[in-house]
Amino acid sequence: MPSKERTIDSVSDWTDAARKLADEVTAAAPEWHDSVSSTPRHQLVPRWWEPIPDSYPFAWGLRTPKPDQQWAEVYADETLVTRVGALHADYADLSDRPAGLPTSSSTLPGLIVRMLHLLDPHKHDQVLDVGTGSGYSAALLAHRLGDKQVTSIDLDPYLVDAARERLADFGRTPRLEIADATGSLPDTNYDRIMATVAVRPIPPAWLDALRAGGKIVTTITGTSLMINADKHPDGVVRGHVQPDPATFMRTRRETDYPARLDHVFNAARDQPGDETRQLTGPIPDLWDDWQLRCLYELDTPDIENRSATRDDGSQLLWLLAADGSWARADSETKTIHQSGPRGLWDDLQRVQARWTAAGRFPLDTMTVELREDRNALIGPDGHWTLEL
Structure with missing residues (x-):
């Protein structure tokens, strides 16, 4: 009889689990x-946080590998949250x-690999990895390109020190530096820049440090948009939005997010x-309709x-702003309520109407132009430009 296909749950050695991943x-x-199958993710993420079901305010509980399934979770294609708030x-x-928001994680490996594939680094390229986190991205890059080709930065001194020590434990020694991703960089010349933190706008230091012909792969703060762009001889970095959504934590200067x-x-x-008025159509689902969001x-x-x-089955949607503006849409009463200095529902309707009039073009048909003084996403007809 043919043998059953093994799952990670039944694997006894981490190398088998990494190979399956x-x-x-x-x-x-x-x-x-080869990079993924050779990288011991369990050494970089020995423990992590998982959300506690039905908790409010949202709370997290500590997780470590299960003795009977030691590799099942850490070698799954899942994001592992390593820090919540300051802890x-x-x-x-x-x-x-x-309780609170994640402030660091080890991103799901499949997304990291997708970004690295877009980055397409060559053998002698100098690569900047923005957002060290657990060190997993730096490990993959260093395995394929060599330690001397990789620099990884993070704002958090503990993350940098822990990643440096854990990477060295299995022979990886890329350059790791404590640095603000939106400020000065360790060097002024890179062939590739990949960020696992979201930014808006793209920091001028990145554009300045990128060599002509170099690539940037990053995501835009507050959105699910990943961009892949190349630096042209005229100094402008041009590219496209990628078709699949991807979301990362935004850059921060404090220990926690607001x-x-x-x-x-x-x-x-x-x-x-x-202000109260009648709801005249369906309430948009800003989770499923990620492009409208x-x-x-x-x-x-x-x-x-x-x-x-x-x-x-009736639905409610709330829109909230730090200046106290808010809007509430209720499909049961078919009403819209708005308060505050801005009409948040009006803004959403305006964007929705304009996108509908433009044929609801897929966002991956938008082009990207990045200059030190201006970042823009440009619609496929050239008539809708959104500043970053």
Whole structure:
């Protein structure tokens, strides 16, 4: 009888688990198979955080590998959150229950491989890895290109020190530096720049440090847009939005991100607004319709959206801004409520109407132009330009 196909759950050695992960995530990028299969992710992420179901405020519990399935989770194609707020999993006790937003993670390997495939580094390229995190991206790059070709930066001294030590434990010694991703860089010349933190705009230092013919792969803060762009002889970095969504944590200078807008939500939850009018169409689903959500964020940045579905299937959508502006759409009462200095629902409708009039073009048909004084995404007809 033919033997059953093994799953990671039944694998006893990490190299088998890593090889299985490599088989899964490098099918479209075979040049990275050896790097993935040779990198001991468990040494870079010995413990991590997982959300506690049905907790509010959102709380996290500490996880370590299960004794009977030692490699099942760490070698799955999943993101492992390593820090919540100021508390890194390395320093945590099993009783800790931090609440808040993730501030560092080891990104799902499949996404890292997709970005590396777009980056397409060559043997002698100097590569800047922005956002060291656990050190996994730096490990893959250093394995394929050599340690001397890779520089990795992170704002957090502990992340840099821990990654340096853990990488060295299995023979990898890329250059790791503590640096603000939006400020000065360790060097002034790179052939490739890849960021696993989101930025907006693209920092001028990146554009200046990128050599002619070099590539940047990064994501745009607050959106699910990944861009891949090349530096041309005229100094302009030009490229395209990629078809599949990808989201990373935004750059930060503080230990934690600003708190969610609960105080605005409390006012918006069920109170009448300064303005009330009839809902004339379906409420957009800003989670499933990620392209509309991205266009809205690019047009009207930093709007927090929350949604709910009642037992009867009726829907609610809240739009919240730090200046106290809010909007609530309710499909049961078919009403829109708005308050504050800005009309957030009006802004969403305006963006939705303009995109509809333009034929709801896929966002991967947008081109990117990055200059030190101006970043822009340009629609396929050239008539809609969104500044970053």
